[in-house]
Amino acid sequence: MTYAVGIDIGGTKIAGGLVDDEGRIVREAREATPGDAAQIPEVVAQVAQQVRGDAEVAGIGIGAAGFIGADRSTVLFAPNIRWRDEPLAERVCELTDVPVVVENDASAAAWGEFRFGAGADSDDLLLVTVGTGVGGGIVHRGQLFRGGFGVAGEIGHLRVVPDGLLCGCGRRGCLEQYASGSALVREARLRLDEPSAGPLREAVGDDPDRLTGPLVTQLAQDGDPLCDDLLADLGRWLGEGIASLATVLDPTVVAIGGGVAAAGDHLLDPIRRAFEASLPAHGHRPLADLRLATLGNDAGLVGAADLVRSEPV
Numbered sequence: 001m002t003y004a005v006g007i008d009i010g011g012t013k014i015a016g017g018l019v020d021d022e023g024r025i026v027r028e029a030r031e032a033t034p035g036d037a038a039q040i041p042e043v044v045a046q047v048a049q050q051v052r053g054d055a056e057v058a059g060i061g062i063g064a065a066g067f068i069g070a071d072r073s074t075v076l077f078a079p080n081i082r083w084r085d086e087p088l089a090e091r092v093c094e095l096t097d098v099p100v101v102v103e104n105d106a107s108a109a110a111w112g113e114f115r116f117g118a119g120a121d122s123d124d125l126l127l128v129t130v131g132t133g134v135g136g137g138i139v140h141r142g143q144l145f146r147g148g149f150g151v152a153g154e155i156g157h158l159r160v161v162p163d164g165l166l167c168g169c170g171r172r173g174c175l176e177q178y179a180s181g182s183a184l185v186r187e188a189r190l191r192l193d194e195p196s197a198g199p200l201r202e203a204v205g206d207d208p209d210r211l212t213g214p215l216v217t218q219l220a221q222d223g224d225p226l227c228d229d230l231l232a233d234l235g236r237w238l239g240e241g242i243a244s245l246a247t248v249l250d251p252t253v254v255a256i257g258g259g260v261a262a263a264g265d266h267l268l269d270p271i272r273r274a275f276e277a278s279l280p281a282h283g284h285r286p287l288a289d290l291r292l293a294t295l296g297n298d299a300g301l302v303g304a305a306d307l308v309r310s311e312p313v
C-alpha cells in the first residue's frame with residue numbers, strides 16, 4: 001500500500017487526509033485557514049504532519065482554488081487568498097521534506113472522480129463543480145488535462161452573456177455569474193416578493209442570511225415550485241454551457257459535483273434537457289452520459305493525493 005497526503009485549501013478551512021492507493025482516506029485533520037496568507041504553508045505542513053503520523057508517504061498533493069502554473073508548484077493567482085506568484089509547493093516542501101505538488105482544486109477533484117468516483121468506468125471525464133463558483137476539470141485518455149500553461153479548465157469563466165454581470169475575474173458575463181450557488185441565492189432574493197414565494201419567505205423569515213443554496217435545494221426537494229424553478233434556471237445555464245464544452249471536448253462522461261449537486265435530479269434533469277437541446281447535430285451523434293459526482297467534498301483531497309503518487313515531481 002502506498003500512501004499520500006491530500007490537502008484541500010479552502011477559504012475557511014484547510015483539510016487534510018492520508019489517502020491509500022484505493023482512494024480511501026484513512027486519517028483526517030483540519031485547521032482554520034489563517035487570515036494572513038503568509039502563514040498558510042505552515043498550517044498546511046501542520047495538517048499534513050497530523051494525518052501522516054509515522055506513515056511512509058509518496059508526497060503531499062495540495063488542491064487550491066486559482067490559477068496554478070504548469071510547474072504544479074506555483075499559485076499564479078488565487079481569487080480568495082492574496083497570492084500572486086506564490087511558490088507554495090517549495091514553501092511546504094521546505095517544512096515537510098517530502099515531494100509536494102499543487103493542483104487547481106477542481107482539476108484535483110476531476111482526477112479524484114476519474115480514479116475512484118463518477119468516472120471510474122471511463123477513459124475520460126469532464127467534471128463541472130457547482131458551488132460558490134463554477135469550476136471544472138478535464139481528464140482525457142487517462143490523463144489530467146492542464147493545458148499549455150497549466151490553467152486549462154476554467155469553465156466558470158466562459159463568457160455566456162455579452163456585457164453581462166461583472167465577474168470576480170474582471171470580465172463580464174461569465175458562466176459562474178449565472179450558474180453558481182451564488183447566482184442561485186441572488187436570483188432567489190430577487191423573487192422573494194413574488195406571490196409564489198410564500199414558502200421561501202416563511203423559511204427565510206426576517207433574516208436574509210438564511211436564504212442559502214441548501215435552503216433552496218431543500219424546498220425544491222419538498223416540492224416547492226418556485227425553488228424547483230430556480231434550480232431549473234440554473235440547470236439550463238449549466239446544460240447550455242456543457243453543450244458548448246462538449247462541442248469542443250467530446251467527453252463520454254460529464255459529472256456534476258460541488259455543493260449544489262446535492263439538489264440531485266432537480267438540477268440534473270434540467271441540465272440534461274438543456275444539454276441535449278443545445279448540442280449541435282443533436283439526434284445524429286452519441287450523447288455524453290451526465291451524472292452526479294460521487295466523492296462529495298473529498299474529491300479534491302483524494303485526487304490531489306493520488307496525483308502526487310501517479311505523477312511524481
Ligand SMILES: [Zn+2]
Binds near residue numbers: 156157167168171174
Ligand atoms: Zn469570470
